[in-house]
Amino acid sequence: MGIPLHSKVRRMVRSTINLLLVKFSKKDINLQKISTDNIHRILIIRINYRIGNIIFLTPLINAITQKIPHAKIDILIGAKFIAPILQPMNNVNIVYDVPRKLLKNPFQLISKVKEINSNNYDLVISPIRSSGSANISTMLIKARYKLGFYSENIWSAANVVVPYPKKIRHEALKPLALLQAFEDDNKCFSNELDINLSEDEKLKGNKSLDELFNKNNIIRNNSTVIGIFRDARHEKKIKNEWWKLFIEHILIQDPSIIIIDILAPNDSEIIHQKSLSVSFQNLRDLGCFMSSLNFFICADTGPMHLASASGVPVIALFNATSADIYGPLGTYDRDINILGLSILEVVEQTFLNIKDINYQQ
Incomplete structure (x- = not known):
């Protein structure tokens, strides 16, 4: 569109x-x-x-x-x-x-x-x-x-x-x-997005994640927790059918991964039976929750920048806009241009990025 x-x-x-x-x-x-x-x-x-x-x-x-x-x-x-x-x-x-x-x-x-x-x-x-x-x-x-x-x-x-x-x-x-x-403008400033989450807010995010696990009778252990967000504006939106197959192949490669589908306010559709789902009305609360995740994957959309500003490593999927202009800015953030790639190729690049981020952290 x-x-x-x-x-x-x-x-x-x-x-x-x-x-x-x-x-x-x-x-x-x-x-x-x-x-x-x-x-x-x-x-x-x-x-x-x-x-x-x-x-x-x-x-x-x-x-x-x-x-x-x-x-x-x-x-x-x-x-x-x-x-x-x-x-x-x-x-x-x-x-x-x-x-x-x-x-x-x-x-x-x-x-x-x-x-x-x-x-x-x-x-x-x-x-x-x-x-x-x-x-x-x-x-x-x-x-x-x-x-x-x-x-x-x-x-x-x-x-x-x-x-x-x-x-x-x-x-x-x-x-x-x-x-x-300004006078004396020789100071160095951060190039990252940052909404200044406090330690108490990060603890609040961890508590929300624990409550979601308890509600679904899930024991985390050392599992990697990945949040996804499927919505985006206009041509940047990736179809739900694509996301369903993407989640399926992620879990085939690593069944221990926990996928959390963060729903847009007007979205209640669950696209994969093995993924959890959560929704927040308050965007600051969403940022707190995001800070408790290991990774966050989405298209070029507002929650991508909220996740980056909350400190979770972001893997952004670009299909219509330029990551150089609109991409995530965190030290551990990555982007993938998915145009012309199969879902399996995107999954492969996703795992390579996860491995690289884990190595650098």
Whole structure:
């Protein structure tokens, strides 16, 4: 399935508005360095409704926490259900959400802007170059510094800019280039996704896994536990028939492996009789559970990035997008381009990756 028509229309509208703004608006470009001493309240704007795109903020959030440890960080995102992932992170204060229906109600939108502006931000960051909603929000939010990328053909409301990092391919790592705007920017920052799970949260995940085993009368012993997630958007989705055969061949090669099928919220279909199944409404709780697994296998989808950010080694199956741009970033994460491969070939590469990860850990 390709991109829906309404998504294509939205892209065309955004592109047209951007061209008009670039043509008719004048913007003074400020290349000054920002002193961190006077930065105490920060707002990061990423009005997006996808899990993965919001988790892509975590390298930037963690870098800012390291760079400006005294600052409180608020975040403005799209979907409320994603907020629990970010809320407990170090230095994160408030996670605001902008439901799609809010964009259609100007009075409620004005009220939300007033609420956010009451925080008196020192710095607003728009980490995505071409986001029209983020640029408009940056324009509406009051702050001394408004930081973003400069690109000749892209309109921005930022008053402090850094050049867009064309040589950085991965979407989660591009925002780190914004750290160039600060004085003394020679610190090294992590290139991994990380939602800062606490030790208590990891213990909570282990407890949830033990409860699942007890419920199904399973004794783990030293078995390898692999979580899978079968859902994905549009052309990235892999058919259930493929997953059923994939699980079958994994278990043929190693019957001791325990497969846990992590179900999407609206999915109740069990595709293999030897796999367990579990579902979580709260995404942070899902991340806690993922941290207790040995491996996680899925297509290019939001839970892939959540798993990586939770510390479980991920083996990502790519069939429509580029792993260089959207792949998992953990030290022990791996990706497989499954286009043109048989299921047996994917299984073979999966076991080779498992062996390699076990060797390196």
